[in-house]
Each structure stands twice: as C-alpha cells, then as structure tokens.
Amino acid sequence: MRLILEVWRQASPQVQGHLEAYEIDDAREEMSLLELLDRLNHQLIEADQEPVAFESDCREGICGTCGVDIDGIPHGPEDNVPACGQHVRSFNDGDTVRIEPFRAAGFSVIRDLIVDRTGLDRIIQAGGTVAVDAGTATDADALLVTHEAAEAALDFAACIGCGACISACPNGAAYLFTGAKLQHLALMPHGKMERGRRARAMITQMEHEFGPCSQIGECALACPANVPLSAIATVNKERLRALLRRKDN
Amino acid sequence: MSSPTADPIPLAARPAATPAPFPPTWALKVIMALTGSLFVAFVLFHLAGNLKVYIGAEDFNHYAEWLRHLLNPLIPGSGFLWAFRAVMVGSLVLHVYSGITLWVRGRRSRGNHPRKFIARRLSSRTMFWTGLIVLCFIIFHILDLTMGKLVAADGFDPADPYSNLIHSFSRAPVAVFYGLTMALIAFHISHGIWSVINDLGGTGKRLRSVVFIVAGVVAVVVAIGNLSIPIAVQAGILAVS
Known part of the structure; x- marks a missing residue:
C-alpha cells in the first residue's frame, strides 16, 4: 500500500x-x-x-x-x-x-519528532514519590489495602507518562497526568501520609509549565493507559483538601 | 529563534523563564466554579420569575415589586436588592477576570500549534466566546428592562415591567437577539455546570454521571423557558391588554 x-x-x-x-x-x-x-x-x-x-x-x-x-x-x-x-x-x-x-x-x-518531556519529570520530582520513612519491612499483610482501593489505585497508576494528554489538550494542560499520580498515591497507605504536601508541590510545579484545564475531555480520549477523566477533578480536589486541611498528610 | 514557528522557549531556560502563575490556576478555577454556580442559581430564579408573565400583567408586576422590597421589614427599603446587586456585580467581575486570565494562560501553554478539536463537545470549545456574548447581553438586558435607557423600547415605565417586556420583545431584532443569546447561555451553562463538578473536585462516578445529566437538563430548561417568552410576544400570545 x-x-x-x-x-x-x-x-x-x-x-x-x-x-x-x-x-x-x-x-x-x-x-x-x-x-x-x-x-x-x-x-x-x-x-x-x-x-x-x-x-x-x-x-x-x-x-x-x-x-x-x-x-x-x-x-x-x-x-x-x-x-x-x-x-x-x-x-x-x-x-x-x-x-x-x-x-x-x-x-x-x-x-524531528522528539520533544523535551522533562516537564513531566519535574512534576514527579516535586512530589510524585513516597518520601516517608517507612522503617524496616513489615509483614506483607500488616498494612491492609482493600481490593477496591487497590483496583482504583491501579487504574490511575496505569499512567505511562507519555504526555499525550498534554498534546491533546487545547490548553496544553497536564491535569490528567498530575491527577492520575495524585489519585494513585492518595489511595495507598504510604502515599496518604504526604497527601497534602504532595498536592501543593505537584500542582504548583504543574502550573509552572502547563496550562489550565477546561474540562474538554480530549486528554482521556488520547490516553493510551485509559486513565479515567475524573483524574482532572482530582487535581482540584487534592488542592482544596490541602487548603482546608492545612496539614502534610 | 527568530522565526515565528520555532518553539519559543529554549530547552534549558524553561523552568526559570516561567514563574508559577499568580493567582494560581486552581484558585481561579474554584472562583469560576463558585461564582458560576451563583449565576446558574440566579438564572433559575430569574426564569421562575419570567414565567409569571404567562399568569398575567398584574401578577408579574406584583412579583417585580415584591423583589424590590424583598426581606422587608427585616432589611428596610430596597436594601436587600442593592446588596444582592453588589454581590452579583462583584461575582461577575471575578468570573470574567478569572475566565480571561485562564483563557490567556491556556493559549500561552498551548504554544504555536493550536490544537484542532478532535471531537467532541461544542460547548466546551466555545466557552470563552459564549461567555463574551452573554456578557454583552447582560449589559443590554439591564439597559433595556431594568434601567430603561439607550436600548429600551419607547414608553419605558419603571412601574410596569410587564408592558416594558412586551414592548421590548415586540421589536423583532431584539426578540431574535434575545433568543440567540438564550441558546448560547444554554451552551455556556451546560459546560459550566460540568466544569463546576470538576473544579470543586467531584471524582465519584455516580456524582459525575448525575451532574453531567443535570447540566444538560438545566441548560435545556433555561433555554426553552426563556425562549418561549419572545416567541409568545412575537406570536401575539402575550400582549398589553
């Protein structure tokens, strides 16, 4: 052909x-x-x-x-x-x-077709990791995670960080990417411990380099990992939570 | 870097070259959601008032007069009305400021290669423009039917809103402009309500499905309810007795 x-x-x-x-x-x-x-x-x-x-x-x-x-x-x-x-x-x-x-x-x-996607790395560096001192390894079943929470966390952890959501967005926003990471970690026992601090840091970093979300939905259609569109709402949810709670967790 | 299509920000300089925006984007979105919700509530109450036009001139005018003295005698005179107007104007200023700021940030973050919308929702891609037209309409509408200045029909009488309305909508261009704006408001509201749930952090599946439907229903109700009035006036169903 x-x-x-x-x-x-x-x-x-x-x-x-x-x-x-x-x-x-x-x-x-x-x-x-x-x-x-x-x-x-x-x-x-x-x-x-x-x-x-x-x-x-x-x-x-x-x-x-x-x-x-x-x-x-x-x-x-x-x-x-x-x-x-x-x-x-x-x-x-x-x-x-x-x-x-x-x-x-x-x-x-x-x-040519290669772009600089280190902006995504900087969002992860700002707080997309677990940095609490978890001590020595406990028994595998000492920290219980429900099946529902694990499944939901995996839906958002599926993000492969390709950047398609940003290219798809008429505003060049990174909400789907950032929201996926925030949602994934907010559901996990160790991730929860830094929930507020993470939201503040990652969202500030995101706003440095990427645009505002207009709830258009192009991102979720492009996403090769099928991250649910609700990740865009997670961004403001976590930020408002951090604002009202005023704590690191 | 001299050409217009080259990428504007050099690789290494980017993080330092773009400070975090102030006010923060998330805060502007929350402001838009809260003020927008207020406007949607207002539009629904306004619609309820408008529909009294079908009951009759006396009832409609009585309702209009009642609005001026709302919460009397707790708040004397038109005190509540003016306080309400102040809140609405303040909210409008915030809403428009946030909207324009976010629109500019979106264009800037997109860069030199505007995204051609692949799909999907006409309402979302036209928010900025429907918003601007609705803003113009608000100014027109207040001059026409509240203040009775400039664009108002002849014989404006502050004590007779019913006749003012009939006279205004008897003018074909005004009826058409009003009708078109109601269609645009429906678009603006449908995406607006959907945005509210996102901006305020609604992530639940059921909640999001419900709000998605509510957004469409409210938009259609507002459009049909308000559109019926100029159509009824033009058709001669509503007239000054």
Whole structure:
C-alpha cells in the first residue's frame, strides 16, 4: 500500500521546523506506526539522507516512550492506543499522513519528532514519590489495602507518562497526568501520609509549565493507559483538601 | 529563534523563564466554579420569575415589586436588592477576570500549534466566546428592562415591567437577539455546570454521571423557558391588554 508521509523535520530546538513529504510504496496493513517510521528511515538511509529522529522503546504500550501526533491526534486515529499499537490499517491506500511531534508550549522540540518531556519529570520530582520513612519491612499483610482501593489505585497508576494528554489538550494542560499520580498515591497507605504536601508541590510545579484545564475531555480520549477523566477533578480536589486541611498528610 | 514557528522557549531556560502563575490556576478555577454556580442559581430564579408573565400583567408586576422590597421589614427599603446587586456585580467581575486570565494562560501553554478539536463537545470549545456574548447581553438586558435607557423600547415605565417586556420583545431584532443569546447561555451553562463538578473536585462516578445529566437538563430548561417568552410576544400570545 502506498502512503504519503508528511513528517516534521527540525534539526535542533533553535531552528525552524517544517513538514517534509515522503512516499512509502510498500507499507503493509499490519505495520505499526513506528514500523512505518522504521521503513521510512531505511529508505532515507539507503538514499543517504538523514533519518527521522523519533523515540520508542518497548513497542508494546507499557513504557510511554513513543508518541507523535498523527494528523493532529496524539498517538494516532484510534482512541486510547499508543503509537506503537496503532496500525497502518487505519489508513487507506494513497492517504497522506501528517506525523508531527507532541505539541504544547511545555514540550519544545529537541529534534524531528522528539520533544523535551522533562516537564513531566519535574512534576514527579516535586512530589510524585513516597518520601516517608517507612522503617524496616513489615509483614506483607500488616498494612491492609482493600481490593477496591487497590483496583482504583491501579487504574490511575496505569499512567505511562507519555504526555499525550498534554498534546491533546487545547490548553496544553497536564491535569490528567498530575491527577492520575495524585489519585494513585492518595489511595495507598504510604502515599496518604504526604497527601497534602504532595498536592501543593505537584500542582504548583504543574502550573509552572502547563496550562489550565477546561474540562474538554480530549486528554482521556488520547490516553493510551485509559486513565479515567475524573483524574482532572482530582487535581482540584487534592488542592482544596490541602487548603482546608492545612496539614502534610 | 527568530522565526515565528520555532518553539519559543529554549530547552534549558524553561523552568526559570516561567514563574508559577499568580493567582494560581486552581484558585481561579474554584472562583469560576463558585461564582458560576451563583449565576446558574440566579438564572433559575430569574426564569421562575419570567414565567409569571404567562399568569398575567398584574401578577408579574406584583412579583417585580415584591423583589424590590424583598426581606422587608427585616432589611428596610430596597436594601436587600442593592446588596444582592453588589454581590452579583462583584461575582461577575471575578468570573470574567478569572475566565480571561485562564483563557490567556491556556493559549500561552498551548504554544504555536493550536490544537484542532478532535471531537467532541461544542460547548466546551466555545466557552470563552459564549461567555463574551452573554456578557454583552447582560449589559443590554439591564439597559433595556431594568434601567430603561439607550436600548429600551419607547414608553419605558419603571412601574410596569410587564408592558416594558412586551414592548421590548415586540421589536423583532431584539426578540431574535434575545433568543440567540438564550441558546448560547444554554451552551455556556451546560459546560459550566460540568466544569463546576470538576473544579470543586467531584471524582465519584455516580456524582459525575448525575451532574453531567443535570447540566444538560438545566441548560435545556433555561433555554426553552426563556425562549418561549419572545416567541409568545412575537406570536401575539402575550400582549398589553
């Protein structure tokens, strides 16, 4: 199958990027989008041209490394599927497919399709970890977590930190990402101990680099980990809780 | 960095270059939710009052007069009315200030590549614009039917709100403008109520489903209830006796 790929080419953060059109004659339906880019790069290398820089790692949807905008949609046309799990079969023979890096002011392009997502790391650094002294290891069943709480926490812990929610957001907001982490840790016995402090620190850091939430819901449709949209409400819930409670926990 | 499409913030400089916004975004969202809730409550009471127009001129005018002396004799004269107006104006200022500030922050955080909405809810993407039009409408509406200045129909009589209303809506352009604005208010309210539950931290599944439905129902009720009045006036169902 034949596809025209319009790929964002940008040599460095300092130069202006542009879309460049390439033709792939032998794309196959079962190829993932990343394999399509691999195919393109083979072609470019054989023609002695610079290959397209893009990120990928596990290619099975659990690492959060890959991520590009396909025709303006983070990860690609299928909802809740990472780029590595999206397939060429979503397109028709002869289609033009626009491949761009994730877009947001908080995501500056490093090269081609690679963006700087360290803004997400800084939100995690601000409080997305458990930093209480938990002492020596206790018996595994000494701290009871209900099945419901564990399941709910896992729903939010599923976030792979890819940044698609931010690229999907018309406001460049990181509410789904931040809310997922806040909700996950708020449900866990050790995470609970820093709940207030964490909310203050992570939300302040989030506001440094990312925008406000307008409850549009694009983020939850793009999210490859299926993080529920209620995570966006968790942000203000945890912040208001910290405000009224005025304690670290 | 000279070109307009290059990313505006250099890699290393970003954290220092963007201080945490003040007032904090979460606080502005809470202000919008609280003031917005007040407005929705007001709009519902206003609707209840409006619908008295179908009972008759005397009843409608009596209700309007009652509003002016609300909570008498506990609060003398029009004291409550003016206190209420002060709260509403203050809330409006806060709501508009927060809305514009958040809109600007959203545009800035988005950067040079505006997101084309993939889906989904027309009401959410038009909040800023429906809000601006509703703001213009509020000014028009107060001049028209409260103060009787500039845009009011001829023969405005502060003591006869019923006739004022009929005369105003007898003007076709005013009836059309009013009708269109009610449709936009419905859009604004439906996404507004949905936003309230998010901004105030409603995460429960059942709560969110209920509020989602309530938002739609309230919007439709407000739109249909208020729209019926200019239509009834234009159709001749309501007239000055």
